Amino acid sequence: MIHFFDANIEKYGSAHRQNEWSHRTIGDYALSAKADRDVLRLLNRVKFHVMDAIREFFGVRFIYPQASQLVIWPEGSEQPEHVDTYFPDTSFSAILYLNENFEGGETFFIDPAHRILPQVGALLAFDGATLEHGVGRVTRGTRYTNAMWFTGNIRSVGP
């Protein structure tokens, strides 16, 4: 995934560098319109495993995908506290940590205060529309994640 991200961000990131985020994410919606089927299949497989894990862990019956993105967090990047209300009716946000050979870059929560040190292969799932969270500054190296958003409302399913 990391290799794919590095090799394809110019191809699948936004066509033009519009803002800080445009060359930091590759969305599955970009891949579905284009060629790299193996990566899309892998992202989909991950997404369905994550939905299974959320159903089982949180005891919810219905959950639908909204978006899945590969994200790069270069040295010096961070994300201030926020809630995930970009997509309508998000009920769960999930982060799959793809590497850990960097420093900083913890996912943090405000209330209750909590910090999660990324471990490769670990999955973090939480109610991202309600719980304020953010990402501490990456102080050395580069952080990579697969970020996903899910809804319980079938009318708010992603593209």
Ligand SMILES: O=C(O)CCC(=O)C(=O)O
């Ligand atoms: O990468 C993380 O730990 C969290 C990212 C996040 O909160 C977001 O993209 O909305």
Ligand SMILES: [Fe+2]
């Ligand atoms: Fe978030």
